[in-house]
Amino acid sequence: MIDRRQFLGTATLAAAGIAAPASAVPKAARRTAAERLIDDVQQRSFRFFWETTDPITGLVPDRWPTPSFASIAAVGFALTSYPIGVAHGWITRAAARARTLATLRFFAAAPQGAAASGTSGHKGFFYHFLDPRTGTRFGRTELSTVDTALLMAGILFAQSWYDRDDPEEREIRGLAEQLYRAVDWRWAVRNAPLLSMGWHPESGFISSDWDIYNEGMLLYILGLGSPTHALSDGTWEAWSARFEPSWEAQGARSYLRFPPLFGHQYSQMWIDFRGIRDSYIAAKGIDYFENSRRATYAQQAYAIANKGGWKGYAADCWGLTACDGPGDFAMAVGGRTRQFYSYSARGPGDRDDGTIAPTAALGSIAFAPEIVVPTAAAMHRRYGRGIYGQYGFLDSFNPTLTDPAAPLRHGKIVPGIGWVAGDYLGIDQGPIVGGIENHRTGLIWRTMRGNAHLRRGLQRAGFSGGWLA
Secondary structure, three states, X not given: OOOHHHOOOHHHHHHOOOOOOXXXXXXXXXXXXXXXXXXXXXXXXXXXXXXXXXXXOOOOEOEEOOOOOEEHHHHHHHHHHHHHHHXXXXXXXXXXXXXXXXXXXXXXXXXXXXXXOOOOXXXXXXXXXXXXXXXXXXXXXXXXXXXXXXXXHHHHHHHHHOOOOOHHHHHHHHHHHHHHHHOOHHHHEEEOOEEEOEEEOOOEEOOOEOOOOOOHHHHHHHHHHOOOOOOOOOHHHHHHOOOHHHEEOOHHHOEEXXXXXXXHHHHHHHOOOOOOEOHHHHHOOOOHHHHHHHHHHHHHHHHHHOOOOOOOXXXXXXXXXXXXXXXXXXXXXXXXXXXXXXXEOOEOXXXXXXXXXXHHHHOOOOOOHHHHHHHHHHHHHHHHHHHEEOOEEOOOEEOOOOOOOOOOOOOEEEOOOEEEOOOEEXXXXXXXXXXXXXXXXXXXXXXHHOOHHHHHHHXXXXXXXXXXX
């Protein structure tokens, strides 16, 4: 059982008769209602990780409350969220350290090998989903290169953050080094020099490679930074040479396009791209941080234009990414046949079915707080009674779909609001916790700047300037 007493939020302290720190009271009093909402969203989203994670293994459910397998990417986000909880006084450093150490011990001891069952990974990579009871491969899920990268990003963050001369913190740093060094990035190169998206023991490598601009930035940088199995020189240049078809020329608003916003967010949760550039983005006169800012504004502009006529889309209600949806069906809505989807990537021109994901906006808060904060406030004000709960915003909602007779696969119809997802997803909660922290304090970015492996990967990819100088 999880010891809830380790969670030291203000409400818990008050209930126990313990006064909040005096310094925190005037600061909170000065915040606007919208800013206080962001405080609450971050703390609730953090609690998703702290309260749903198995404290023995560190495995995080892919979703909650629906029973599910564990997600290795969600573990990476969880490992990153624990120090944020410490920084805010929500948990103690000792509690975060114990949870992190248990997680790293589990992954370091997890069985590896080419067998189709009974293992957690192979060649240092891990399966996308793990059985929450055994910690081994769930079903026939793939060995995932990018989800391993997200896990490793959280592991390297832990390596850099737990920096004290303490036996447990030294062990965390050592286990992080062991796990990162074990990943054989070169083995995952199927179509040289590109990395494959994954591998199945039954059939070998997935035929799709990481070959366009997307969240693969993190994957390639960690692969290039490896001290043991590093990707070859020129890998980044060969990959980024494929970016140009994604460049959307719009004058001062030109940017590298990837429709779902998660592709602009995931890598930048851990890597501070402000002021550092590779040859490709330098030639465009911007950096990748600015690119993500423009992508965020492009989504707002898309919602304002609302050419699809979806209900709710507005300057302060927008956000398309990969998220849950009502189901895979078509039905008449307002005299027009609409196609809906279950879990899917969504974006402008990419499966837009009117489903809005709060993580899409909140995960971009570090890029464009001036439009994200009002959007979060508006969503909460208009739809909060149906979409805001124990762990903050539920994964997604769709104001267009209001018919109780809809053949739903997930979620429910809430009168006066529309379709609302029934779950919180770990990979959508993570960008909320981390994005808010980078916006407010830069904790993750600042910590990762000091990680030798990340710096090496960036430099081998040709990045220079800014904090790398």
